[in-house]
Amino acid sequence: MTQFTAALMPHLMLAPILLPLLTAALMLLLREERQRVKLALNIGATLLGLVISIALLLWASVPSGPSTMGVYLAGNWPAPYGIVLALDRLSAMMLVLTSTVALASVLFAAARWHRAGVHFHPLFQLQLMGLCGAFLTADLFNLFVFFEIMLAASYGMLLHGSGRPRVQAGLHFIAINLAASSLFLIGVSMLYGITGTLNMADLAQSIPHIADADRGLLHAAAGILATAFLIKAAMWPLNFWLVPAYSAATAPVGALFAIMTKVGIYAILRLWTLLFSVEAGASAHFGSLWLVGGGMVTMAFGAIGMLGSQRLGHLAGFSAILSSGTLLAAAGFGQNPLTAGLLYYLPSSTLAVSALFLLTDLIERWRNDGASLAPYEQGDDAPFLNAQLVPTEGLNLDDDEEVLIGQVIPAAAAFLGLAFMACTLLITGLPPLSGFVGKFAMLTALLNPQGLGASQGYQPGAAGWMLLGLLIASGLMALIALTRAGIRHFWAAHGRATPALRVLEGLPIAGLLLACVALTVQAGPAMHYAQATADALHTPGRYIEAVMSAAPVPPPAAVPSGNTSTREAP
Structure with missing residues (x-):
């Protein structure tokens, strides 16, 4: 890495936050009639954000060790007194995942949905700002700030397109998230009262030295804070709001919301491995069970829920819940190989759920617009299964004028069917796609325990066997539900018109699924990255050292030659 690049990259950490903020501010200055200009700005800023995120990912994954980190002191005050941004492998991966899903969502919205309401584009960028800020911040107060920015934008995004179902689901969504925000503030206030700091690294240093008399209060504060995160992560029974809200949202908004549940997963994974690691003394592994x-x-x-769903939107919503449950259960074991497996599974499942939300819009539109009334055109007395009622135009017939091999599948219908099949394979964890690789990695880790179950003398542990069985059983149940939906919407779909599919609608779905294919083809490097990320998470001392030892930049006259980087390396 050149000296110039080393000096530039830490400042690039600000770009995922500042770029959507400035883009949203610029679009608010434009009149609402300038939809094309706003759309171009939205797509351009999101694409640039993806490029920046990939650059940060490459920077965070240089082969200098699993703890390679970038630390940026935004106010040039040392931790824990100033605002600190921290970039490691986990946050870089989440930035790339967020930008990928966002680009697919805005491209899909460009076909029609961005015109369904006002202020779609600035709200979209503000939500990206909140998401990226939550992944980069290194203190709890700014995590709360970015959470609120993300949620405030999501309220408007959910109501985009209006309609009674969206308004009703939106009110429930707002109410539950306001309750979660209140719990967040209460938990943060209690932690500050006990430890005197909100910097994550400083908190991790303070927790092992908490007096025994205050440890119960510390655990209560952590539990309250975790409840706020678990609401966002859609843990049962706190997830009653998710399916009605996500299924009522427009397709691009539902696809973007698929990443929002992962914000709760990220916060739990980050704080639990940092604050309650094996180095936390009496609080080690608090809340794991x-x-x-x-x-x-x-x-x-x-x-x-997937088995009981008849609507595709509900299927997609319950798929997001299934994904979140899998990640939470795997994270609680606290063992490196299992954490690596879930980190590989996380982007794969998120991309698949996002693609399913986009597919749902196209399939439902095709179903509602292309329904055939052919069986009723010859009168109500005609038998439903009369062969004469089956339209024969365009079909291949034998010598007896009977249907021989059926009708040629239109390209648009074939694309929808293949995309739905790919989503089914990814969500259920069937080979050969990345969903199978992620689940297989977790199953392998469960059968070779190195964490909680092994330390308690179980092989691999009662909880491990239960999770192993649930991984297989839930995949089978999801397969039944999605296969049934596929049969109803594709196999038994007779007499429908050819689906109207625009390039801007098919391209983002294909892109999301191709990203999953790339994860499959590059499974080796991706698993190595996930394992290095898991190793860094389970050795929080290096994260703490990188944040706490970051020094402010001295005045220009005092800067030694060639020492302008805030890069922290082991």
Whole structure:
């Protein structure tokens, strides 16, 4: 890495936050009639954000060790007194995932949905700002700030397109998230009262030295804070709001919301491994059993919900819940190989759920607009299964004028069918796509325990066997539900007109699925990245050292030659 690049990259950490903020401010200065200009700005800023995120990912994954980090002191005050941004492998991965889903969503919205309401584009960029800020911040107060920016934008995004179902679901969504925000503030206030700091690294240093008399209060504060995160992560029974809200949203908004549940997962994974690691003394692994148990119940709830769903939007919503439950349960075990497996599974499942939300809009539109009334055109007395009622125009017939091999599948219908099949394979964890690789990695880790179950003398542990069974059973239940939906919408779809599919609608779906294919083809490097990320998460001392030792930049006259980087390396 050149000296110029080393000096530039830390400042580039600000770009995922400042770029959407400035873009949203610029679009608010434009009149609402300038939709094309706003759309171009939105797509351009999102694409540039993806390029920047990839550059940060490459920077965070240089082969100098799993703890490679970038630390940026935004106010040039040392931690824990000033605002600190921290970039490691986990936050870089989440930035790339967010930008990928966002680009697919805005391209899909460009076909029609961005015109369904006002201020779609600035709200979209403000939500990206909140998401990226939550992944980069290194203190709890600014995490709350970015959470609120993200949620405030999501309220408007959910109501985009109006209609009674969206308004009703939006009111429930707002109410539950306001309650979560209140819990967030209460938990943060209690932690500050006990430790005197909100910097994550400083908190991790303080927790092992908390007096025994205050440790119960510390655990209560952590539990309240975790409840706020678990609401966002859709853990049962706190996830009753998700399916009605996500299924009522417009397709591009639902696809973008798929990443919002992962913000709760990220916060839990970041804070739990940092504050309650093996180095936390008497508080080590606090809440692990709750994560494992709650995650497994959430998995069962999501799988049963998929079996009971008749609407594709509900199927996609319960798929997001199933994904969140899987990640939470796996995270609670606290073992490196299992964490690596879930980190590989996380982007794969998120991309698949986002693609399913986009597909839902196209399939439902095709179903509602292309329904055939052919069986009723010859009168109500005609038998429903009369062969004469089956339209024969355009079909291949034999010598007896009977249908021989059926009608040629239109290209648009074939694309929808293949995309739906790919989503099914990814969500259920069937080979050969990345969903199978992620689940197989987690199953392998469960059968070779190195964490909680092994330390308690289980092989691999009662909880491990339960999670192993649920991974297989939930995948089977999801397969039944999605296969049934596929049969109803594709196999038994007779007499429909050819689906109207625009390039801007098919391209983002294909892009999301191709990203999953790329994860499959590059499974080796991706798993190495996930394992290095898991190793860094489970050795929080290096994160703490990088943040706490970051020095402010001295005045220009005092800067030694060639020492302008805030880069922290082991």
